[in-house]
Amino acid sequence: MISEAQRAEIRRLFYAEHWRIGTIARELGLHADTVRATLETARFNVRTLVRPSQLDPHLDFLRTTLEQYPRLRATRLHEMIVARGYAGSLVQTRRAVRLLRPRPPAEAYLRLSTLPGEQAQVDWGHFGHVQVGQSRRPLSAFVMVLSWSRAIHALFTLDQTLESFLRGHVEAFTSFQGAARTLLYDNLKSAVLARQGNAIQFHPRLLELAGHYHFLPRPCAVGRGNEKGRVERQIRFLRDRFFAARRFRDVDDLNAQFLRWRDDWAHARPHPDDPGKTVAQALAEERPRLLPLPEHPFECPRVLARSSGKTPYLRFDGNDYSIPPELLRKP
Numbered sequence: 416m417i418s419e420a421q422r423a424e425i426r427r428l429f430y431a432e433h434w435r436i437g438t439i440a441r442e443l444g445l446h447a448d449t450v451r452a453t454l455e456t457a458r459f460n461v462r463t464l465v466r467p468s469q470l471d472p473h474l475d476f477l478r479t480t481l482e483q484y485p486r487l488r489a490t491r492l493h494e495m496i497v498a499r500g501y502a503g504s505l506v507q508t509r510r511a512v513r514l515l516r517p518r519p520p521a522e523a524y525l526r527l528s529t530l531p532g533e534q535a536q537v538d539w540g541h542f543g544h545v546q547v548g549q550s551r552r553p554l555s556a557f558v559m560v561l562s563w564s565r566a567i568h569a570l571f572t573l574d575q576t577l578e579s580f581l582r583g584h585v586e587a588f589t590s591f592q593g594a595a596r597t598l599l600y601d602n603l604k605s606a607v608l609a610r611q612g613n614a615i616q617f618h619p620r621l622l623e624l625a626g627h628y629h630f631l632p633r634p635c636a637v638g639r640g641n642e643k644g645r646v647e648r649q650i651r652f653l654r655d656r657f658f659a660a661r662r663f664r665d666v667d668d669l670n671a672q673f674l675r676w677r678d679d680w681a682h683a684r685p686h687p688d689d690p691g692k693t694v695a696q697a698l699a700e701e702r703p704r705l706l707p708l709p710e711h712p713f714e715c716p717r718v719l720a721r722s723s724g725k726t727p728y729l730r731f732d733g734n735d736y737s738i739p740p741e742l743l744r745k746p
Contacts, residue, residue: 470508531701542554
């Protein structure tokens with residue numbers, strides 16, 4: 416770094432006295448690159464030829480349209496300016512749109528903290544597919560994490576039905592030996608039927624569950640995925656540390672393996688905010704602050720009525736299951 420006096424002297428010797436850069440550097444005891452950077456000669460040595468473009472008359476239109484519709488695709492904008500007389504290529508339009516598209520301002524996020532027993536976060540995770548007989552079924556995991564202790568419970572299922580969603584809650588509450596006062600959801604169809612601004616219509620069965628366990632359901636704000644970052648990190652933790660390269664016979668076996676892994680590894684790891692204790696120890700501290708469980712668990716089985724045809728087999732989800740002959744054609 417040179418002083419302003421040296422900067423002024425360099426510019427005087429170069430522009431007024433016409434000294435060479437090397438001479439100025441030797442005389443003032445500076446590096447030639449320092450002198451060159453001070454004079455900014457590089458920008459005078461660059462010869463830029465600006466050629467007129469067919470796109471020039473349409474730049475104002477592109478700029479104005481992108482200000483109003485910042486997510487509009489370049490292909491659609493290209494069609495719009497072609498209709499207005501542009502005869503150039505889509506490549507040139509893409510380059511212009513890349514420069515003209517408004518950049519969203521950088522947003523800062525505060526680290527969210529909660530009190531013990533105050534909040535749990537809920538979400539579904541996708542874990543590929545499994546083969547069940549002749550049918551290929553999607554494998555999902557209902558995941559709930561206590562925000563303060565980071566204790567986790569997961570239930571692997573072959574669907575994301577409302578009944579599996581409710582069952583995941585019941586088993587998680589039983590595992591934690593209590594319920595958090597607030598449950599935070601993404602805008603899941605199982606939880607939120609409709610949303611208009613801040614007006615929320617929760618699923619009636621979820622409200623029944625909330626009334627049974629006395630918790631408050633609360634959805635995340637739209638576009639604020641950071642609010643449920645704890646459960647998203649736990650889903651990624653499940654994929655990387657539990658599910659990757661794991662063999663299992665069926666979903667029941669997978670759930671049993673998860674319970675062992677959770678106790679031996681997930682809850683035995685150091686707490687992220689307090690490495691001096693484990694997640695299991697934090698859960699033990701949080702349990703007295705959780706809402707007590709009701710005397711009876713919430714009823715959430717899924718009951719489907721099916722009838723067979725002329726043969727003593729019942730087809731369900733692409734597979735045939737044998738039934739007693741006396742139940743032929745009966746539900």
